[in-house]
Amino acid sequence: MAKKDEVKINKVKESEKKIEKKKLEKPEKKTVKPETKPKKTPLAKAGKRSKKAIAKIKEKEIKQQRKTLAPPEQSKKKVITVKNLLKAHSKSYRQALKEIDRQKYYDLSEAIGMIKKLSNVKFDASLEIHINLGINPKQADQNIRGSVIMPEGIGKKVKVAVLANEKLTKDLKAAGADICDEGDLLTAISKAKLDFDVLVSTPEQMVKLGRYAKVLGPKGLMPSPKSGTVTVDPVKIVKEIKSGRIEFRNDSYGILHLLIGKKSFKASDLLANARALLKAVSQARPSTIKTTYIKSIYLSSTMSPSVKVDVANALKF
Secondary structure (H helix, E strand, O other), X not given: OOHHHHHHHHHHHHHHHHHHHHHHHOOOOOOOOOOOOOOOOHXXXXXOOOHHHHHHHXXXXXXXXXXXXXXXXXXXXXXXXXXXXXXXXXXXXXXXXXXXXXXXXXXXXXXXXXHHHHOOOOOOOEEEEEEEEOOOOOOHHHOOEEEEEOOOOOOOOOOEEEEOOHHHHHHHHHHOOOEXXXXXXXXXXXXXXXXXXXXXXXHHHHHHHHHHHHHHOOOOOOOOOOOOOEOOOHHHHHHHHHHOEEEEEOOOOOEEEEEEXXXXXXXXXXXXXXXXXXXXXXXXXXOOXXXXXXXEEEEEEOOOOOEEEOHHHHOOO
């Protein structure tokens, strides 16, 4: 072997020995996991604060500890029973309730006579009819809305506002319209001063009411072709409203709550109003409903218990 090769081999061996010595001299590095710092409590975060602020923080911490340690409290809600409900009513209401057979379905005329007899208030009480419909109010095509002329009136003064051409002002006032001036009416609506019960409009003037939909809509005062308050002949509609024409519309539970007259009305007049209303409601039945349309009917007066009505007999026109 040549001397040059021997020298090269010796140099490599020496370098290898030096590397091994260095490895032995250097200690092995141990991987130390960083210590997790404890979360600062509200008191630690408080820092330099007033004594009152620190005292409040301490109170909050004590309350939280009590909540975690304390057992869950039992609900203290009162159980709703018939006895509890009756206790909330007056003696006259409870006495009137005893005279009603809760299991019986009364004839419509008999129910009207019963309600007139049970109403013991000192003023002229209103008689109401409540119709539970078998509809789904969440579906737009099943919502019921319409109008009917009560043959004997409802015994209530209705304030009517009309938005129409100025040429019809005289005729509208003669028909009984309370507000006809366009400028005054629009300014009142813009300020949400809705001092009327019904708003009638012609199709041409409906454009002006579009911007006030959020004001009129929630109050149920927005004119609509379905209810007949958007019409080409507003004079005729005003006369009908003043003579006893009412609108009906179901609530969010699919129930109609409507006035049929006053206690001072004759029983025959109340019966005529109730039959006219039930006929209009039955004719407004949507075609999409395949089940029972009118599920139940109840009659009541101001501050009196309700009476069940025989639906099958009431719908015989």
